[in-house]
Amino acid sequence: MFSKSKIKFSDKVELVEVGVSQGKLNGVSDIKDFKIKYKLIKKKYKGQKRFFMLDKDINDSSSIENLIKENGDIVQFLAYNSEYLLLKISNKNPKDYSEFKNLGEFRDYCKSEFQKQFGKKASDFKDFDFDLVFKNTEDKDIKIAFAELFSILS
Numbered sequence: 001m002f003s004k005s006k007i008k009f010s011d012k013v014e015l016v017e018v019g020v021s022q023g024k025l026n027g028v029s030d031i032k033d034f035k036i037k038y039k040l041i042k043k044k045y046k047g048q049k050r051f052f053m054l055d056k057d058i059n060d061s062s063s064i065e066n067l068i069k070e071n072g073d074i075v076q077f078l079a080y081n082s083e084y085l086l087l088k089i090s091n092k093n094p095k096d097y098s099e100f101k102n103l104g105e106f107r108d109y110c111k112s113e114f115q116k117q118f119g120k121k122a123s124d125f126k127d128f129d130f131d132l133v134f135k136n137t138e139d140k141d142i143k144i145a146f147a148e149l150f151s152i153l154s
Contacts, residue, residue, distance in 0.1 A: 015040050025052075026123065031060035031067070038067065049073060055081035057103040081107060083114035083122050089145045090133045092117050 012023065018037050019026040028034045041050065052068055056077040068075040078085060080097055087094040087110065094113055100106040114122055
């Protein structure tokens with residue numbers, strides 16, 4: 001479908017000075033962090049519509065969403081974060097968000113649990129690592145997890 005459309009995805013966005021590499025923002029904790037990176041991305045890649053996939057448990061996620069949409073770009077939130085998604089898909093049975101006092105504690109838990117279960121940070125995952133996660137997971141389970149975990153704030 002994408003190969004026949006005018007949509008072209010690129011992971012070549014590079015702004016080393018603010019930690020953006022291979023299309024990854026490499027850490028955004030709040031609206032202030034996001035604005036710095038977003039401003040430079042808009043400046044360097046003028047005339048391009050941007051698609052952001054962000055963890056929903058970022059501080060200020062609603063403000064970040066508004067900023068992205070106001071500028072005509074697209075945002076997709078991952079509930080709650082990529083670590084949680086991969087733990088859930090790989091049947092590692094992560095704790096539920098409701099077991100924590102706040103999003104910060106939950107986020108810290110997910111990052112720690114991910115590293116414990118997989119031996120590395122999610123940002124260090126390569127194709128081979130994803131193959132290991134998905135090889136023992138049936139397509140129907142992946143579809144269920146994605147339907148549950150992806151959401152757009154409205």
